[in-house]
Structures are given as C-alpha cells and as structure tokens.
Amino acid sequence: MGSHAMFSQMVTLRRAALVVLALLASASSAFAQFEIVGSWAARNTEDISRDSYPVDYVGLPLNDEGRTRALAYNESQLAMIERQCEGWPQFYFVQGPFGLRIWSEDDAIRGNAISYTIGGWEDRAPMTIWMDGRPEPSKYAEHTRGGFTIGKWEGNTLVARTTHMKAGFLRKNGAPSSDQATMTSRFFRHGDIMTVLVVIEDPIYLAEPHIITKSFVLSATPISPIGPPCVSTFEGRPLDESVPHFEPEKNPFVDELTKKFGLPRDVVLGRRETIYPEYRKTIKDTFVAQPACTRNCGAVPNR
C-alpha cells in the first residue's frame, strides 16, 4: 500500500469516526425525548379561560398598573370590527378549552425535528417551536400575535420560550399582557398524559411570574389543527364611536364575584399575596359561607 493510499484511508477513517460520533450524539439526544406529536385532548377539570365574569382576576399576580388596565377594559371592544379577529396571545393554548394538535417538520436527511407546531384555533395563532438552534430575533424585530418560539430538549422535557408577542390579554376579560411579556413552556409526558407548565413573565403588568399548569390526554380522535375562519362583521357599533372602556375606579362589575362567591375584593382584583396559603389566615374570620349552589353547579351526571 502506497503512502497516498494510506493517507486516503486515514482521511476516510477519520471522517467515518466523525460521522459515528455525530450518530452517537444524535442517538443520545433522540432517546432523551418523548413523542409529542399527535392529538392531545383537554379535560378542562381546572380553570379554563375565565371569560365568564368581566372582573375576575382571581389567582393572577397583577401589579397596580396591570389591575388598572384590566379594570379599564370593556368587553364591548370585541364588537369593534377591527378587533373581532385579533385573537388571543399564545397563553391561550393552556387557558382555553381546546385540545392540542401537534405536528413536526422533520429534517429529511437526519430525521430530527426542525420544528413542532401546535395548531391554533380561530382564537389563537399557531405556535411553531423552532428546534433547529436558530437564535431569538433581535429585540427590535416585529412583534406578532403568535410571537416567536424556540425550543430544546432537557432530558425528557421539551422546553419552549416564546417572545416577541404583541400586547394582549392574560385572560379574555381584559387582564393585560404587554409586548414585553415572555412565556416559558415545559412539556412533561407520562404515558398518555402530557402536563404543560407555563410561566409568564411580564415586567409591565405582573408583580411576579404567573404560572399555569394544565394536563392533556392523548387522543385517538384527531383534533383539528385549525379552526373556522374568523370573519369580521357589523355588530352594532358605529365606526366613528370611541373604544368602549370603563373608568377603572368605576367599573360596574368589580363586586360581582364578591356577591356571587363571597370572594374578598383583593382576591378578585388579583393581588399577589392572595395566591399563597398564608392569605387564608387573613380571611378566615371574615369569609362568609355561601348558600348552597342551585345553578351551574357542575355537569349533570349521566349514570
């Protein structure tokens, strides 16, 4: 064997070694994952979008600015033609009642996922989680309703971080989110159950990060990746009218939950201290037990 042939073989072997090392690395990371693709049904046994009451910020850690902004919101804004189809920020994927349809875009050569997409319903833009290592956009980049999301695997947990969202709402009743809000989502799978932990940080409207957890169940019935198209239509508001709103201190619904469930106003208005166990001590002697439930007490059992 001549020296040229030996050199050629060494180069080939070195390349092969690199390929094998790359294979090992990808095999290792591939096994550090779970299958997230599929249809995941929502059971809705916990809070859902909380859009039933105009002033219900219970469980939110709003700061004063966030509370004031929330109290200024009037749901008649949704009748404005230009706002009918604006949809909700990405938080809605764990707050809304819908299940998740998740699919991947895979690299044709290596087989790894370039991205996962959580389909949107008419109320929310699809969320594409980029897994290919691309960086977050510049802080000056455009903010959109869906924002920009990058993801990575940490062991068996998919971690996704969403930035560049437009200002919107934490809840459909007007509790606000700013365009500086970020969302970190962690997906844990245990058999046919997937639990999602969402941490929302917002330096403008939150006193501390807001946390949501929600579990989904793997579904054999496909969940639609899209919803019906949103079509704006005249809903009775003349185009020249101002934006519907309340003066925050005169919001007529501020006592509704207190009257209905006996909840203290601090709780209704989403003060941070109300979400920790020790808060119970401050209301133990003043909380008035409510009369027995007679309407909307739960789903009527069928057996």
Place this chain on the structure above:
Amino acid sequence: MRRFSLLALFAVAMVLPVAAHAQGRGGPAAPPPTPRASAPIDLTGYWVAVVNEDWRFRMVTPAKGDYGGVQITKEALQIVNNWDPAADEKAGEECKSYGAAAIMRLPARVHITWQDDSTLKVDVDAGTQTRLFRFGQGAPLREPTWQGDSTAQWERGGGRGGPPVGGSLAVVTKNMRAGYLRKNGVPYSANATVTEYFDLSPSPGGQMMVVTTVVDDPRYLLQPLILSSHFKKEADGSKWDPTPCSARW
C-alpha cells in the same frame, strides 16, 4: 480492508454505550444503588403551593353542591348534596378532605425528606398529614388510612447512550379511606387509585415542582380526574405552619 475498518468502527461505536453501562461485568456484582442514591431529581426541601388555579375551590370552602369541573356519578351527587360538616366532625372525620387524592391540591406547604434510603416522607402542614412513598416494596397489610399506601418509582430521563438527564417520580396510592376531593364533600371512594407524577423545573429565582394527579374512581367519577398543581421551593421552613384538619375551613 477499508470497508472492514469502517464496519468495525461502526460496530464498536454502537456497542460502546451498552458496554459503558455494563459496569462490574466479570467482577463481583455490586449491589444496586438505593432509590435515594440513584434519585435522578432531588425533591427534598420545603415547597409552597401557588394557587393560581381553582382558587375558589381551594382557598375557601366552596358552596355546598358546587362540584364544577369534576365529572361525578349520580351516586356521588347524592353525597355532594348531603354534605354535612357537622356530621363529619361528630364522626371524627375532619380529615376527609386531606386524604391522598386531594392533599396535593390544598393551599399548603410540603416538606419532603428521606425517611430512609428507600422511603420518601412527605409532610403537609395543612391538616398535619404525612405521606410515605415506598420504593420497590409494598406496605404491610393494614387498615385503610387517609394517606393510603404509596408505591414509588423513578422515571428516568435520557437513556441509551448517554447519562440519564433528569427524570421524575411516579407514585401510585391505594388502600385509602374514602374522602373528599374538595372541602365541600365531592367524594372519592375507598376503592379509588391515585397516580401522581412529580416533575421539577427551574423557575425565575428558584425551582418549581409540578405534581400531576390522576384520581381513578369508577364508583364516584365518570372519568379519571386529572389535575396539575405547582409549588415553589422555599429556602427553609420559616413559614411552615402545621394546622389541624378542619371539616369546615
């Protein structure tokens, strides 16, 4: 020759991770590490429940007859509508809403320690309850209790080829006394099974624990009740506040 070398290299590469894990081959068999020593995550410490969700069902006693969000049977509805905290007090059953099926949903602090190398001890200050998660062994036969008998196992992340990366704890609890999922008498039966998964996550300024609870009770639930609850880690037990069970608050 070249083809042989490539094949050999590939074969070695595929076998390498397996060999790396086959420790002790040919030598005396080392005892398997204890559950404590092999824990893929560290759950020990003080944790506080953050009640962002279901506030009015957790932080205060909901109205009698309110079972929103729980799919119950007709038999369970009878119990819901006949809930009587005075009767529970009279029967010495103030702890019915502090049982294993409900306790991780309470507004409470949780203190997790290792009782021994194969038993995790979970103290809860609300109701002053203690749960024992036993690894790899069944509890001795005994009368049902509020916290039942819990069997635990680690679910490891990572896997073939590389070192495990994180993981979670899976716990199955049976042999419970019948109790309440909520303070206002939404019931679970003595035949219920509770399956829980404990996951950890970094969070802004600390660490979080997520507990996914699945309550399976064909007698009182039309479908398994799935709840996910979250906790923040605390630096110490300075806010630990044991309180007795209460049938009313």
